[in-house]
Amino acid sequence: MATTEVYLNGKYTGDIENKEEFIAAIKSERFKEPFAGRLNIYYNEELNRVFVESSRGRATRPLIVVKNGIPLLTERHIKQLHKNELSWTDLVQQGIIEYLDTAEEETALVAFTEREITPDHTHLEISPLAMLGLISALVPYGNFTQSSRLSIGAKNQKQSIGLYTTNYHVRMDMDVNSLHTPQKPIVKTVMHDLADYDKHPAGQNIVVAVMNYKGYNMEDAIILNKGSIERGFGRSTYFRPAIAEELRYSGGLMDQICIPDKDIKGYKSEKDYKLLEGDGIVYPEAQVSEDNVVIGKTSPPRFLSSLDEYSLASNIRRESSMALKHGEQGVVDFVVITENEEGNKLVQVRIRDQRIPEVGDKFTSRHSQKGVIGFIFPESDLPFTSRGIVPDLIFSPHSVPSRMTISHLLELIGAKTGSLAGRHVNGTTFDSEPEEKLRKELLELGFRDDGTEIMYNGLTGERFHARIFVGNMYYLKLKHMVANKIHSRARGPIQLLTRQPTEGRAKEGGLRLGEMEKDTFVAHGASLLLKERFDSDKTAIPVCESCGLTAIQDALKDKRFCPVCGDSVEISDIEVSYAFKLILDEFKSLGIYPKLQLENKY
Amino acid sequence: MVHEQLKQYVEKIPNKLLEELEAHCPASKLKKAAEKLCEEYLNANIAPGEAVGLISAESIGEPGTQMTLNTFHFAGVAEMNVTMGLPRMVEILDARKSISTPTMEIFLKSPYNKGKDIRDVALQIKETSTSYFVKEFTINVTNLSIELNLDQEKIREVHTSVKTLAKALEKALVKEASIKLVEGDNIELKLKGKDEKSLNVLYKLKEKLKDIYVTGIKGIKQVLPVKRKDEFIIITAGSNLKKVLELEFVDTTRTVTNDIHEINSTLGIEAARQAIIDELLKVIEAQGLNVDLRHIMLVADTMCMGGSIKGITRYGVVSEKASVLARASFETPLRHLTNAALVGEIDYLDSVVENVMLNQPVPIGTGLPRVIAKK
Ligand SMILES: [Zn+2]
Numbered sequence: 023m024a025t026t027e028v029y030l031n032g033k034y035t036g037d038i039e040n041k042e043e044f045i046a047a048i049k050s051e052r053f054k055e056p057f058a059g060r061l062n063i064y065y066n067e068e069l070n071r072v073f074v075e076s077s078r079g080r081a082t083r084p085l086i087v088v089k090n091g092i093p094l095l096t097e098r099h100i101k102q103l104h105k106n107e108l109s110w111t112d113l114v115q116q117g118i119i120e121y122l123d124t125a126e127e128e129t130a131l132v133a134f135t136e137r138e139i140t141p142d143h144t145h146l147e148i149s150p151l152a153m154l155g156l157i158s159a160l161v162p163y164g165n166f167t168q169s170s171r172l173s174i175g176a177k178n179q180k181q182s183i184g185l186y187t188t189n190y191h192v193r194m195d196m197d198v199n200s201l202h203t204p205q206k207p208i209v210k211t212v213m214h215d216l217a218d219y220d221k222h223p224a225g226q227n228i229v230v231a232v233m234n235y236k237g238y239n240m241e242d243a244i245i246l247n248k249g250s251i252e253r254g255f256g257r258s259t260y261f262r263p264a265i266a267e268e269l270r271y272s273g274g275l276m277d278q279i280c281i282p283d284k285d286i287k288g289y290k291s292e293k294d295y296k297l298l299e300g301d302g303i304v305y306p307e308a309q310v311s312e313d314n315v316v317i318g319k320t321s322p323p324r325f326l327s328s329l330d331e332y333s334l335a336s337n338i339r340r341e342s343s344m345a346l347k348h349g350e351q352g353v354v355d356f357v358v359i360t361e362n363e364e365g366n367k368l369v370q371v372r373i374r375d376q377r378i379p380e381v382g383d384k385f386t387s388r389h390s391q392k393g394v395i396g397f398i399f400p401e402s403d404l405p406f407t408s409r410g411i412v413p414d415l416i417f418s419p420h421s422v423p424s425r426m427t428i429s430h431l432l433e434l435i436g437a438k439t440g441s442l443a444g445r446h447v448n449g450t451t452f453d454s455e456p457e458e459k460l461r462k463e464l465l466e467l468g469f470r471d472d473g474t475e476i477m478y479n480g481l482t483g484e485r486f487h488a489r490i491f492v493g494n495m496y497y498l499k500l501k502h503m504v505a506n507k508i509h510s511r512a513r514g515p516i517q518l519l520t521r522q523p524t525e526g527r528a529k530e531g532g533l534r535l536g537e538m539e540k541d542t543f544v545a546h547g548a549s550l551l552l553k554e555r556f557d558s559d560k561t562a563i564p565v566c567e568s569c570g571l572t573a574i575q576d577a578l579k580d581k582r583f584c585p586v587c588g589d590s591v592e593i594s595d596i597e598v599s600y601a602f603k604l605i606l607d608e609f610k611s612l613g614i615y616p617k618l619q620l621e622n623k624y
Numbered sequence: 625m626v627h628e629q630l631k632q633y634v635e636k637i638p639n640k641l642l643e644e645l646e647a648h649c650p651a652s653k654l655k656k657a658a659e660k661l662c663e664e665y666l667n668a669n670i671a672p673g674e675a676v677g678l679i680s681a682e683s684i685g686e687p688g689t690q691m692t693l694n695t696f697h698f699a700g701v702a703e704m705n706v707t708m709g710l711p712r713m714v715e716i717l718d719a720r721k722s723i724s725t726p727t728m729e730i731f732l733k734s735p736y737n738k739g740k741d742i743r744d745v746a747l748q749i750k751e752t753s754t755s756y757f758v759k760e761f762t763i764n765v766t767n768l769s770i771e772l773n774l775d776q777e778k779i780r781e782v783h784t785s786v787k788t789l790a791k792a793l794e795k796a797l798v799k800e801a802s803i804k805l806v807e808g809d810n811i812e813l814k815l816k817g818k819d820e821k822s823l824n825v826l827y828k829l830k831e832k833l834k835d836i837y838v839t840g841i842k843g844i845k846q847v848l849p850v851k852r853k854d855e856f857i858i859i860t861a862g863s864n865l866k867k868v869l870e871l872e873f874v875d876t877t878r879t880v881t882n883d884i885h886e887i888n889s890t891l892g893i894e895a896a897r898q899a900i901i902d903e904l905l906k907v908i909e910a911q912g913l914n915v916d917l918r919h920i921m922l923v924a925d926t927m928c929m930g931g932s933i934k935g936i937t938r939y940g941v942v943s944e945k946a947s948v949l950a951r952a953s954f955e956t957p958l959r960h961l962t963n964a965a966l967v968g969e970i971d972y973l974d975s976v977v978e979n980v981m982l983n984q985p986v987p988i989g990t991g992l993p994r995v996i997a998k999k
Contacts, residue, residue, distance in 0.1 A: 541682060544675045544976055547989015556983050599983035612958075614965040 027071045041065060041072055048074065053117035064125040075123060082121040083152065084114075085132060085145035093136065093146045094118040120145065150452035151212060159213035161388050162436065162449025163429035171427050174390035182386070182498035183258045184224025194263050194358060194370050199377070199501050201226075202257040207388075207496035208440040209433050209449040225388075225498040226255060227441065230434060231413035231477070232491040234420075235405065236397070243396030244385060245416035247404055255414060256379040256499045260506075261355065261372055264344040266317040268367040275322035277342065279303065279369055282320050288341035290315065295343075297354075303369055304354050311351040316371045317344040344371075348530045349508070351375060375505075382504035387495055389430035391421055404480040407492060412480070415497060431491075435460050435473045438493035442467045521559040521600040532558070559600040567592040570617035572606060594620055629655045637665050673992035677926075678976070680919035684904075687913040688713065705861075706882070713907050716884065716900060719927060719935030726863035726883045728844070731875035737855040745873060746847040746858050747782045748840065755834035757789060763826060768815040770801075770830055776809060784839045786811065792838045800829055841867045866890045884933060893928050900924040900933075950977040 025037040028044070038044045045063055052061040062075045062082070086095045095118050102108035113119045122130055122145070132145045139146060151159050157176035158164065164172050183199040190200055204223040207214065214220070228250065239245045251257070268277040280302040281295055294315050297304045302318035310316060321342040346352075352375035362368040379385075379395060386392035406412045422430065433449060439460045440447040448455050461471035469475070474489035509527040516523055523532030535555050543552035564573040566584035573584045573593045583589035596618070609616040629651075630642050641661065649657045670676060691710045707715065707725045715723050731737065736745055760773040774786060786809045793811065794803045801813045813833070815826060846861035863881040868874055869890065881887060882903055888896035901917070901924045908915050926941055927934055934940035938955040945951050948964040948971045973979055976986045985991035 540980060541678055544678050544986060544988055545682065547673055547675060547991075549985045549987070549989045549991025552980070553983060553985045553991075556980060560983050597983075599981070602982045605981070609961065609965075612961065612965075614961060619970075 030074045031077045059114045062123040062126045080123045082123045084119050088143045091141040162209045163432040164451030166428040171390045178386045181500045182224040185222045198261050208437040209447045211450040225496045228414035230415050230495045232419050235416050238397035239418040242393040244393040246398045247414045248398050249401030250414040258377045260375045264316045264371045266344045266369045277321050281318045286339050308354045315343040315345045319343050384500040384502045389427040405477045407475045434493035439464050441494045561600045562595040564593050675988050680922045683919045717936045719933045728860040728863050728881045730858040731878040736873050739856045742849045746849045750847045751840040751844050754836045770813045772811040796836045897924045897928040947978050
């Protein structure tokens with residue numbers, strides 16, 4: 023009889039003669055100590071090898087063991103579980119529940135529901151919902167939507183603003199948001215209950231109309247009702263702390279948190295320090311805006327040995343205050359003065375900024391139907407139903423067909439029924455309230471069963487020819503807000519080395535006209551426009567006409583001379599980019615002599 | 625022989641166009657047609673200062689981003705597996721010496737192109753080695769010999785004989801073994817010289833034996849007769865244009881290979897240029913993309929300009945650039961700069977990249993015209 027090779031955690035360990043017996047033995051013993059359900063076994067027919075895995079970090083999932091067509095988990099167990107006489111660990115240790123890894127899953131036949139079990143089945147799903155992760159299970163009617171959309175929907179929910187913790191007012195978190203009036207969703211899944219979602223909700227139930235209106239919700243944009251915003255929809259607070267520490271340096275020197283003296287190095291302006299109190303820290307509830315110092319701090323000089331620093335009699339400390347960056351604003355919310363592990367004085371100032379939804383803020387439903395606000399209409403200009411309901415949000419119907427998010431449409435019906443009947447609707451994936459039932463209920467409540475309603479144009483009062491699909495939905499505000507991203511620059515700071523504009527919003531930088539953008543100018547033959555675009559670092563440099571090296575201009579003595587040929591040579595100014603001057607210097611450092619031959623342009 | 629009315633256009637329009645016009649146009653309308661032709665022809669001209677190179681690069685590069693990385697492409701069951709898509713495009717533009725799937729399309733002269741002896745013809749082209757003919761290798765340990773049990777059917781198939789086979793073996797194994805024909809038209813090999821490790825040597829010899837070239841065209845690993853439209857052609861895996869064109873039943877005017885370097889060495893640089901164009905077009909069209917032919921022609925011209933094929937790489941076309949700064953801005957700047965410094969190269973700043981670096985107007989489009997003063 024042919025033998026089968028056995029691999030333990032990917033390493034060859036030996037041969038066995040009867041693989042069936044071996045596998046059965048492992049399976050019957052593995053839930054006992056010391057394995058405690060962490061052992062997986064997988065037979066590969068092609069290679070004729072048995073793989074036994076016990077290593078950490080494998081993705082495993084629990085399943086109910088089925089033997090001879092009968093699941094091992096019985097009613098008795100469930101009763102015991104309810105009475106707390108039995109725990110999950112007990113079930114695993116008794117071999118009723120097994121954790122399968124991805125490889126062993128290949129050899130298992132898992133029944134979806136108890137009904138479909140045949141003698142061939144080896145396992146049973148605890149619940150079909152257990153196939154999903156925690157966040158994916160929060161998407162209602164998930165079995166009506168593409169799996170990839172489900173994953174995106176889960177990802178969107180992770181970015182939503184909600185009540186991330188209940189003690190946020192005494193915490194010093196970096197870059198966090200908190201929604202003002204969060205609600206629990208009308209259409210819930212079992213996971214919402216299991217995860218105590220109502221203790222930290224992350225969205226609001228609003229009325230959504232699926233229609234186009236004035237073209238402001240093209241390409242996934244959404245239209246918002248100004249009245250809803252004023253009533254508090256999507257309002258959140260953004261928290262950002264400023265942190266300063268009194269660091270200790272060698273030689274007994276240390277930082278000092280105080281209002282900086284006027285004669286220190288890098289003193290800003292008196293105006294910037296005006297909000298500081300005597301201890302150098304801003305007072306709570308102060309309105310702060312860009313460049314305002316919130317924690318005043320001075321530091322000792324950087325290079326102690328530097329001679330000229332000694333020679334200066336005056337204060338040589340330098341300014342190192344924490345100030346608000348470009349474009350930031352808010353109110354000082356909370357100030358903490360404490361000591362850190364090293365015993366240094368630590369000051370933390372939390373700045374709060376209320377964020378009211380504005381054009382460009384991002385919202386999403388739970389079905390990966392995200393969009394940014396395209397326009398905020400006054401409530402009076404929005405369409406209304408024959409019952410006088412004005413939608414809070416208008417969602418474009420073009421977002422649905424290509425993405426096939428049927429769950430989005432089902433939630434709309436479900437939440438509409440739920441809100442009218444005054445109850446929660448169960449939208450658990452694979453185990454939701456059926457559409458027919460919801461439709462029937464909606465009809466009984468006096469609405470059309472397909473969720474459509476007659477609507478009137480809010481601007482003209484005319485009736486729309488088509489009936490509009492209106493209902494309730496749970497909408498989430500995502501943490502990407504324009505206030506954190508908006509950026510423009512006409513002039514501003516430049517880099518010291520290259521004299522080109524700085525990069526990035528935080529440094530008030532310019533927007534780069536890159537290699538490929540350059541190509542578009544060249545392709546159009548717009549030669550002079552191209553030159554103008556790249557003018558940001560242009561300089562005039564003096565060049566010695568006899569040796570072709572950059573000459574020196576001494577502005578103090580109003581003299582120009584060549585470092586090689588002296589001052590009796592012709593020196594001319596040429597206009598080039600500063601980057602070119604820099605590369606000439608780099609050539610020289612390489613030992614290359616970059617000789618410029620000047621010619622008259624005209 | 626140009627018509628009287630067309631005389632004035634001789635300098636302006638290529639002769640070939642004029643001849644065509646003369647042949648197709650009635651004499652009464654000749655003048656008007658020529659006028660229109662001249663206008664159209666001048667319109668089709670590219671204006672001085674147009675950035676043709678850059679536009680070509682972008683026009684080929686942009687569809688390239690849409691290309692799927694799908695390397696393999698089977699058009700039907702009976703086709704060969706040929707590298708297509710982006711990898712093939714890179715291969716052509718880099719002017720790789722050895723391509724991943726060399727293939728030929730061999731057209732045949734009548735009557736073979738109608739299917740006469742097509743299998744026979746195909747087998748004659750295919751490179752065959754010993755293992756194809758051998759049914760069984762028998763190793764005789766006692767007298768250190770190998771006996772080859774030959775398949776006579778297969779030998780006849782490719783129009784060869786046991787003698788040719790023996791000769792081929794003898795030629796390849798002069799030092800190792802002596803060849804003897806044995807009864808039943810089989811071959812026996814006997815190891816020359818005896819030493820301790822001879823059994824081991826015998827095994828090695830057996831392995832070597834399998835790959836000894838016997839007949840057919842070297843490099844043609846597989847042949848596949850295919851009916852295309854009304855005629856039979858032979859598609860091959862592996863390429864050897866020179867040897868294939870020497871075969872008398874091959875239609876030398878239409879037979880092609882996808883190995884551009886091979887075309888260059890057998891048919892010359894103009895053929896290679898055309899091959900680059902054809903191959904690039906083939907790749908682009910297979911992906912359902914559309915690139916103007918003239919962009920591809922410009923690329924092919926650039927690659928073949930120096931009389932040999934140069935890839936669009938730092939060793940090829942880029943190394944030919946006149947400007948040091950332009951070369952340095954592409955790849956390996958230090959090497960280009962130091963080498964240029966060694967010979968005292970001068971950069972005249974008459975191309976685009978250098979002038980962008982210096983923040984000067986680029987000599988293209990509006991940056992090209994200058995004012996010349998009358999003296
Ligand atoms: Zn000089």
